[in-house]
Amino acid sequence: MLEIPALYCPFSPVPPHPEVDWLVAHAEGWARAKGLLPNETESTLRKVRSYCELAAACYPSAPISRLAPICDYYSWLFFFDDVCENHSLQGGAPAETCALLRGVYGVLEGKDERGGPYEAFALALADIWLRI
Numbered sequence: 344m345l346e347i348p349a350l351y352c353p354f355s356p357v358p359p360h361p362e363v364d365w366l367v368a369h370a371e372g373w374a375r376a377k378g379l380l381p382n383e384t385e386s387t388l389r390k391v392r393s394y395c396e397l398a399a400a401c402y403p404s405a406p407i408s409r410l411a412p413i414c415d416y417y418s419w420l421f422f423f424d425d426v427c428e429n430h431s432l433q434g435g436a437p438a439e440t441c442a443l444l445r446g447v448y449g450v451l452e453g454k455d456e457r458g459g460p461y462e463a464f465a466l467a468l469a470d471i472w473l474r475i
Contacts, residue, residue, distance in 0.1 A: 360399035362407050367395045370414040377470065378463035379422050394418050412474040419471060423447070423464050 394417035
């Protein structure tokens, strides 16, 4: 039988950012306002919480004004990843997925992406881009 030794980590744990609950409430409100939670469920809200907890653990001493856009970006990133994955799993051709990515990421180059099927993601990314 294979025996795995205990993991040694010489660093003491760092507590997460003290405002993690505020960050969660902020990120949920932001995602709702941007239309990223059309089918809001308890599972979806748990995901938002986990994204904010990740950011709070990675940046435990960051000013809240810097950490809020990071939480929003993490939420956006993982929800958009789900959209892309679902698009592919539902038979979307690679060229269609590429067009989807180009359309949403076009806002980073100043393109107006209003009216497309993934407009909410493009506009939310533009919002994050302006804040960082």
